[in-house]
Amino acid sequence: MTIMARYVGTCGRCGGQIQIGDRIEWERGERSSHVTCPKRPAQLGAAPRTQANIINALFSCAASLGHVVDGNLYKPDAHPADRGPCTRCGRSGVWISGAGQHLCARHQDDY
Ligand SMILES: [Zn+2]
Numbered sequence: 001m002t003i004m005a006r007y008v009g010t011c012g013r014c015g016g017q018i019q020i021g022d023r024i025e026w027e028r029g030e031r032s033s034h035v036t037c038p039k040r041p042a043q044l045g046a047a048p049r050t051q052a053n054i055i056n057a058l059f060s061c062a063a064s065l066g067h068v069v070d071g072n073l074y075k076p077d078a079h080p081a082d083r084g085p086c087t088r089c090g091r092s093g094v095w096i097s098g099a100g101q102h103l104c105a106r107h108q109d110d111y
């Protein structure tokens, strides 16, 4: 049957809060639920959080892929701020900490 809630409770259908005065479906011995479940504001709050998670995931993914310097992808152990000529070919490279020398994108694994 449909009654006015006299106590604050939790909706058995949507899990949302039942406020005093809400119209609820109530049967003895069963969990009460909203007659009409409200759209939960929590879902609105979840969207930006999800977006932030995606952005964070993209950033951490890019970091694990490496660094982009002058359009070239370098390994994660490259130091883009520390530029220098490649010890193999003399082209502009970056410090590769794993190699202990400056290497260009083509020779970054050549050590
Ligand atoms: Zn509900």
Ligand SMILES: [Zn+2]
Pocket: 086, 087, 088, 089, 090, 091, 103, 104, 105, 106, 107
């Ligand atoms: Zn090189």
